[in-house]
Amino acid sequence: MNMQGIGKGHPHGLGKTINYDENPFIVIWEVTRACQLKCVHCRADAQLTADPRELTHEEGINLIDQIYEMDNPMLVFTGGDCMMREDLYDLADYAIKKGMRVSMTPSATANVTIEKMKRFKEVGLSRWGFSLDGPTPEIHDHFRGTPGSFDLTVEKIKYLNELEMPLQINTVISRYNYDSLEAMSKLVAELGAVMWYIFLLVPTGRGQLDACISPAEHEKVFRWLYKLSQTAPYDIKTTAAQHYRRVVLQEKMRDQLIEKGEIHYEDTITTDFASMHDGLKRAPKGVNDGNGFAFISHIGDVLPSGLLPISGGNVREKQLAEIYRHAKVFKDLRQPDNYKGKCGVCEYNKICGGSRSRTYAVTGDYMESEPFCVYIPQAMRNKQSELQV
Numbered sequence: 001m002n003m004q005g006i007g008k009g010h011p012h013g014l015g016k017t018i019n020y021d022e023n024p025f026i027v028i029w030e031v032t033r034a035c036q037l038k039c040v041h042c043r044a045d046a047q048l049t050a051d052p053r054e055l056t057h058e059e060g061i062n063l064i065d066q067i068y069e070m071d072n073p074m075l076v077f078t079g080g081d082c083m084m085r086e087d088l089y090d091l092a093d094y095a096i097k098k099g100m101r102v103s104m105t106p107s108a109t110a111n112v113t114i115e116k117m118k119r120f121k122e123v124g125l126s127r128w129g130f131s132l133d134g135p136t137p138e139i140h141d142h143f144r145g146t147p148g149s150f151d152l153t154v155e156k157i158k159y160l161n162e163l164e165m166p167l168q169i170n171t172v173i174s175r176y177n178y179d180s181l182e183a184m185s186k187l188v189a190e191l192g193a194v195m196w197y198i199f200l201l202v203p204t205g206r207g208q209l210d211a212c213i214s215p216a217e218h219e220k221v222f223r224w225l226y227k228l229s230q231t232a233p234y235d236i237k238t239t240a241a242q243h244y245r246r247v248v249l250q251e252k253m254r255d256q257l258i259e260k261g262e263i264h265y266e267d268t269i270t271t272d273f274a275s276m277h278d279g280l281k282r283a284p285k286g287v288n289d290g291n292g293f294a295f296i297s298h299i300g301d302v303l304p305s306g307l308l309p310i311s312g313g314n315v316r317e318k319q320l321a322e323i324y325r326h327a328k329v330f331k332d333l334r335q336p337d338n339y340k341g342k343c344g345v346c347e348y349n350k351i352c353g354g355s356r357s358r359t360y361a362v363t364g365d366y367m368e369s370e371p372f373c374v375y376i377p378q379a380m381r382n383k384q385s386e387l388q389v
Contacts, residue, residue: 018292021334022325023071025292028078028306029063031055031088033298035081036109036146050084054298057087059316063296064095066320074101078306080298081107089119096124105129105170108153114163117156121165128160129168129197134176135183143176154191161192169193173221174201174211181221185228193234198225200241200372202307204361215372222247240307240355243373245286246348289356289366290333294324304333307357308366332367341369346377 018025034050055063067075075095082088083106095102103126106112117128130153134140137150144150160167169188171177177184188196200218203209213221222244229236238244287293290304290312297303301311302323312327324330332338333356336349343354354370362371 018071020287020292023321024073024294024324025287026074026076027067027070027294027296028076029060029067029296030079030298030306031060031077031082031091032085033080034084035079035107036084036111051298054085055300055315057090059300060087060091061094063300063315063320064091064098064100066315068095068098068100070321070324072100074103077102077104079105079107081109081111083107083109083111083116089116089123092120092125093123101126103127103129103168105131105168107131108149108156110152112156114159117159117163117165121163125165127166127168127195129170130157130160131170131172132157132184132187132191133171135180135187139177139180143172143174157191166195167191167193168195168197170197170199172199172201173213175213176211178213178217178221181224185232189233195235195237196232198236198238198241200238200355200358202240202355202358202361204307204309204357209362212372215374218243218372219247219374223251226251240357242286242288242352242355243348243370243375246352246375249348249351286351286353288333288336288353290330291336291353294320294330296320302327304329304366305357308360310360310366329366338367339369340365340367342375342377342380343369343373345379346375347379348375348377 032050032054034048036048064075067073077088077092079085082104085091088104092102092104102124104120106128108130120128131144132140132150132153133143134150137148140150140153141147157167157169169191171184171188173181185196200221201212203212218241222241225236225238225244226248289308293305295303295306296315297306297311300315302313302315302320303309303311310329312329313323315323336353337344339349339353343349343359346352354373356366358372359368359370360366
């Protein structure tokens with residue numbers, strides 16, 4: 001996740017500095033766990049009916065007020081399937097009238113009608129996100145666990161295009177679709193998306209470790225995405241792929257040096273671009289789990305991420321600001337120099353830091369090193385060189 005594409009009028013789009021120790025850049029609220037799909041990777045292990053413990057309408061309104069008071073971050077409604085929450089329109093209407101930028105990511109089911117889309121457009125919804133995990137029905141429907149999901153999703157996307165509602169397509173990259181990314185990128189363009197939001201699978205919930213692509217394949221995907229971003233008619237953002245930011249910096253530096261004639265293409269494989277990046281330490285901090293990012297579950301638990309299931313507290317018992325600012329798990333995650341192993345000494349840890357969610361899912365320790373990153377930090381390479389002398 002990066003900090004581009006902030007909506008006009010949003011406080012965070014006015015050039016002001018955000019102190020992640022005090023306020024999040026973005027808040028995701030899982031308004032319900034109810035969902036009609038059976039996705040093989042589902043973080044929430046969603047169910048067909050709503051959990052009777054989910055936050056009430058009144059509690060939801062109070063939560064929106066608390067989110068707004070934290071310097072008005074971006075707000076995203078998710079689920080389950082957020083469209084299965086009956087008061088979703090009223091919640092969105094309330095937040096938008098307060099001046100909040102609200103998006104949502106519903107499931108593409110028969111529950112999503114063009115009439116409902118029109119209603120949300122009229123209330124001022126900033127963006128609508130649909131998940132599409134493959135360029136063919138065979139791949140997507142397998143991933144979503146529901147036959148006919150691909151065709152239904154494309155149908156709903158066409159409705160959005162008719163309404164001229166900004167479309168975001170969300171794709172989870174895993175073993176199931178790794179070989180189909182080129183075709184997928186073309187489909188995203190054909191469907192008129194303004195953004196392709198890439199998620200790298202985290203083995204939590206129904207997601208399994210053997211469905212994740214390898215560390216080397218992660219790196220290959222990142223470099224491919226960087227090249228695609230230079231020509232694609234849509235923006236590209238990533239989640240649970242913090243090391244994509246490191247790749248972007250490396251690739252930009254390499255391109256600049258080649259253009260200036262200061263380095264030849266064949267030399268780029270062995271050149272250390274991190275040490276040559278002027279002002280790297282002054283680069284904007286990247287959003288990471290618990291660090292500029294907060295997730296509120298359907299029952300009010302406040303988590304660093306929906307993919308990192310450690311609660312810092314519950315909004316039924318404490319104020320959201322108190323939890324975000326003072327809960328141990330959140331404070332830990334905002335100290336990248338305290339990360340263990342190579343992430344702790346990496347020159348990119350302020351803008352990357354690795355996926356804390358994936359680290360926790362694989363190692364059981366959210367402060368450990370990102371297990372799916374191939375990069376060796378300069379400090380470790382220097383130490384190795386000293387030992388060889």
